[in-house]
Amino acid sequence: MREDFLHFLWRWRRFDARNLATSDGQALEILHPGEPNPHAGPDFFNARIRLDGTLWAGNVEIHLNASDWLAHRHDADPAYDNVVLHVVLDEDQRLRRPGGELLPCLTLRERIPPQLLEKYFRLEHERAWVPCEKTFGTVPEIVRLNWLDRLLVERLEQKTESVAKVVEATGHNWEEAFYRVLARNFGLKVNMEPFEALARSLPLRLLAKHKDQLFQLEALLFGQAGLLADKFEDEYPRALAKEYGFLQHKYGLQPLSAGQWKFFRLRPAGFPTLRLAQFAAVVYRSAHLFSQVLETGSTSETEQLFSAGISEYWRTHFRFDKTAVRQPKPPGREFVHLLLINTVAPFLFHYGRAKGQPELQDRALRLLESLPPEANTVVDGWAKRGQRAANASQTQALLHLKTHYCDEKRCLECAIGNAILR
Numbered sequence: 041m042r043e044d045f046l047h048f049l050w051r052w053r054r055f056d057a058r059n060l061a062t063s064d065g066q067a068l069e070i071l072h073p074g075e076p077n078p079h080a081g082p083d084f085f086n087a088r089i090r091l092d093g094t095l096w097a098g099n100v101e102i103h104l105n106a107s108d109w110l111a112h113r114h115d116a117d118p119a120y121d122n123v124v125l126h127v128v129l130d131e132d133q134r135l136r137r138p139g140g141e142l143l144p145c146l147t148l149r150e151r152i153p154p155q156l157l158e159k160y161f162r163l164e165h166e167r168a169w170v171p172c173e174k175t176f177g178t179v180p181e182i183v184r185l186n187w188l189d190r191l192l193v194e195r196l197e198q199k200t201e202s203v204a205k206v207v208e209a210t211g212h213n214w215e216e217a218f219y220r221v222l223a224r225n226f227g228l229k230v231n232m233e234p235f236e237a238l239a240r241s242l243p244l245r246l247l248a249k250h251k252d253q254l255f256q257l258e259a260l261l262f263g264q265a266g267l268l269a270d271k272f273e274d275e276y277p278r279a280l281a282k283e284y285g286f287l288q289h290k291y292g293l294q295p296l297s298a299g300q301w302k303f304f305r306l307r308p309a310g311f312p313t314l315r316l317a318q319f320a321a322v323v324y325r326s327a328h329l330f331s332q333v334l335e336t337g338s339t340s341e342t343e344q345l346f347s348a349g350i351s352e353y354w355r356t357h358f359r360f361d362k363t364a365v366r367q368p369k370p371p372g373r374e375f376v377h378l379l380l381i382n383t384v385a386p387f388l389f390h391y392g393r394a395k396g397q398p399e400l401q402d403r404a405l406r407l408l409e410s411l412p413p414e415a416n417t418v419v420d421g422w423a424k425r426g427q428r429a430a431n432a433s434q435t436q437a438l439l440h441l442k443t444h445y446c447d448e449k450r451c452l453e454c455a456i457g458n459a460i461l462r
């Protein structure tokens with residue numbers, strides 16, 4: 041058993057509370073279990089209890105064994121002086137305060153309902169993809185949907201933290217920060233790092249000087265990516281290399297290494313060369329993308345900003361010097377939707393909070409609701425277990441639930457887990 045199960049029992053009073061008494065025989069009444077403390081110090085603050093009719097207000101500490109109090113050196117820590125009750129599974133040792141009086145202790149072992157214990161152990165030891173998958177369907181839909189709504193906000197908050205770091209790193213230049221995060225997400229999982237490094241090495245203000253020339257934008261992006269160093273047969277990459285040589289000298293640029301880009305196991309449509317061409321086309325469409333995002337209203341308008349057409353050469357090539365058997369296309373809708381989910385929504389959410397504009401945070405949520413569900417193995421896994429997603433806000437919440445709750449066995453903090461353990 042883990043200690044957090046005792047926290048759960050205490051917080052929601054899910055134990056047999058008839059004839060409660062401390063181990064030294066004082067009648068115990070719990071008026072309020074206190075507020076959970078996620079930081080250092082006692083586990084619950086501001087609890088209120090009655091011991092033999094006397095009201096006590098203070099903190100509660102919880103352990104599997106009473107002796108853990110000494111093992112954790114709470115006896116020498118003034119932060120624990122105001123503990124009014126020690127709640128334990130087993131009292132393997134009687135504890136006294138520094139003044140010599142007994143520390144009131146409640147033992148829970150005989151008070152845990154057997155059915156609840158059985159359900160807890162089943163969740164704890166289940167090795168299934170989702171540990172609760174056998175009982176998941178018994179949880180009312182309203183509980184699941186409300187929980188997904190909360191998880192979506194939690195996920196956006198988490199993404200917002202990484203957006204905030206980039207905004208901070210750019211000296212609160214929102215356009216530059218948006219450009220960097222967009223570049224990172226253009227790389228998807230496989231080429232995320234080199235795309236991000238590329239954007240850092242090639243600031244947006246520099247690209248903006250060439251925003252009217254798609255050819256120069258491509259020269260800068262491909263050259264800086266280190267992908268123009270070969271001896272090419274085609275005229276187009278040779279011209280790009282020549283242009284980059286000129287711009288490199290002018291701006292004192294140091295290209296990345298070509299070896300950072302991964303082509304292996306990617307379908308041609310996902311090759312970084314084609315993604316770079318698509319990225320160049322998006323910058324060509326607007327060097328002030330974030331301002332444009334703020335100005336657009338509907339999802340389809342926002343989508344349009346990222347669906348720019350690629351240049352002539354890339355309509356017949358996936359890589360330099362290799363003519364494509366099938367014709368490459370501008371970014372597909374599914375890819376654009378991923379950009380909206382992973383870049384636009386977190387930026388709107390963060391910007392709305394930073395600027396005190398809650399309507400932008402609502403817009404981020406509505407944007408996700410208006411997008412179709414994502415297709416990936418996690419979303420498929422949930423669908424096979426009966427939890428189908430209606431839109432991207434639910435797929436985002438389900439991804440968060442699987443990765444940050446189910447995989448980490450945080451069932452006691454999960455509304456679904458709580459409903460199962462009822």
Ligand code: SF4
Binds near residue numbers: 170173450457458
């Ligand atoms: S975290 Fe929630 S949904 Fe996931 S296995 Fe536990 S109870 Fe089920």
